[in-house]
Amino acid sequence: MARTFRISRRRALSLAGVSAAAGVGAGVAAERAAPEATTSPTDPAALKYPFYGEHQAGITTPAQDRLHFAVFDVDDVSREELISLLQDWTVAAARMSQGGSAGEFAPDAGPYEAPPEDTGEAMDLGPTGLTVTFGFGPTLFMSADGTDRFRLAGKRPRALVELPRFSGDMLEERISGGDLCIQACADDPQVAVHAIRNLSRIAFGRASLRYSQLGFGRTSSTSTSQVTPRNLFGFKDGTANVKAEDPAAADEHVWVDEKDDQAWMVAGSYLVSRKVRMNVEPWDRTRLSEQERSIGRTKGAGAPLSGGDEFTAPDFSMPGSGGQPIIAEHSHVRLAHPDSNGGARMLRRGYNFVDGNDDLGRLDAGLFFICFQRDPERSFIPVQTRLAGSDLLNEYLRHVGSAIFAVPGGVSEGSYVGARLFES
Numbered sequence: 001m002a003r004t005f006r007i008s009r010r011r012a013l014s015l016a017g018v019s020a021a022a023g024v025g026a027g028v029a030a031e032r033a034a035p036e037a038t039t040s041p042t043d044p045a046a047l048k049y050p051f052y053g054e055h056q057a058g059i060t061t062p063a064q065d066r067l068h069f070a071v072f073d074v075d076d077v078s079r080e081e082l083i084s085l086l087q088d089w090t091v092a093a094a095r096m097s098q099g100g101s102a103g104e105f106a107p108d109a110g111p112y113e114a115p116p117e118d119t120g121e122a123m124d125l126g127p128t129g130l131t132v133t134f135g136f137g138p139t140l141f142m143s144a145d146g147t148d149r150f151r152l153a154g155k156r157p158r159a160l161v162e163l164p165r166f167s168g169d170m171l172e173e174r175i176s177g178g179d180l181c182i183q184a185c186a187d188d189p190q191v192a193v194h195a196i197r198n199l200s201r202i203a204f205g206r207a208s209l210r211y212s213q214l215g216f217g218r219t220s221s222t223s224t225s226q227v228t229p230r231n232l233f234g235f236k237d238g239t240a241n242v243k244a245e246d247p248a249a250a251d252e253h254v255w256v257d258e259k260d261d262q263a264w265m266v267a268g269s270y271l272v273s274r275k276v277r278m279n280v281e282p283w284d285r286t287r288l289s290e291q292e293r294s295i296g297r298t299k300g301a302g303a304p305l306s307g308g309d310e311f312t313a314p315d316f317s318m319p320g321s322g323g324q325p326i327i328a329e330h331s332h333v334r335l336a337h338p339d340s341n342g343g344a345r346m347l348r349r350g351y352n353f354v355d356g357n358d359d360l361g362r363l364d365a366g367l368f369f370i371c372f373q374r375d376p377e378r379s380f381i382p383v384q385t386r387l388a389g390s391d392l393l394n395e396y397l398r399h400v401g402s403a404i405f406a407v408p409g410g411v412s413e414g415s416y417v418g419a420r421l422f423e424s
Helices: 009-014 016-020 024-030 079-097 189-202 247-253 280-284 288-295 332-336 380-390 392-396 419-423
Strands: 066-074 131-136 180-186 207-218 269-278 351-357 363-373 397-407
Touching: 066 189, 066 363, 079 131, 079 189, 079 419, 180 189, 180 269, 180 397, 189 207, 280 363, 280 392, 288 332, 288 392, 332 380, 363 397, 380 392, 392 397
Parallel strands: none
Antiparallel strands: 066 180, 066 207, 131 180, 131 397, 207 351, 269 363, 269 397, 351 363
16 A cells, blocks of 8 residues: 655644644743643653743753753754754654654654654653753854854844853863754653654754763752752752742743843743763762761751751851851852852753763763753853852862753744744
8 A cells, every 4th residue: 555655844844733732722821830731740651741832841841850962063054954954843842742753754654665754762652741942052153263154143142151161170072062952851761862863863964963961860840849859969959949830030030031132032041051070989988977068958858057957048157166157168058059149040950960981980970960041141150150169069070061052932833943033
């Protein structure tokens, strides 16, 4: 029996909303707080978040358990071909986020003598809360040699700055920077990998994978419905994170406003990623008292050393032994706290990673740090500068990767991610 012929990607664009429309009506309003799932959370495999809405999903969405983060460099293509890539990515991401195929046809359908439009490894798994979030790096607007490849230099936001090289950085060029990023998060690792695998395939001939990172065990909570997770040092991480249920805080610290620089970035945010290798073997041989002193919190409950429970505000003035403050001057908690940084806050969304072991047999493990903020120059950069200077944890950390991306606002049905950048 003859099979149906494959339609073009251009035609697929016009059909983008067919498989991804579930829950869209509620999506725009729901993104003002936590994105509303379109199926019951009692069925984890069927959990879906709207792809379309005011903001991109995967920011204030309750943090899923798995990550596949990928960074691409755009090939030697035209502005029109770059737009075509973003259009194709949008169609595929919308479909996959609702549990559908990356292409028009299912992995086991379409022309029999042509490659399937979807690789098929997630065919029976469901969406499992998949979100796909896109960002644009500084080099998309102006390449390192000063070339304005896509006539975008005049649209580069002021806040999309080149991150400085912080004290102690040991950055590797191959896992830093990049033109485009995709953050795929899900509660099943194969679903997240499937998303990046298929988007990478769609990019063939237009963008090349620069690097990617798998993550597990989220290291922050973005919703009050979630308990605070632990990092690979065994401590609770991200206790004071911005939460989706506090839209006022998100508006102030996460979302770009109309008063900010570029109009095309309204309702968007800025993503900073840092690959931080943890020296876990020396940490594991460190006495508990020193571990807690370095962090500034108890290892069990996650309470500040000044007392209370996990969510008790730290008392940085409380004295300890020998006349020194009980929360050390250079503890991580004190240096990173908003009170020490002019009220600066950001939404953290990082993940643990273990990439095997190195040549000396040590675990290649740590934190793939991700944060979203309205303005990196007022949040991440001053906070990281302070931490890099004197954080007691620096003895156990090595920053090896670094990147920043402008994450545009959400997508409307029939449009594509970043459309306002190219059409304004």
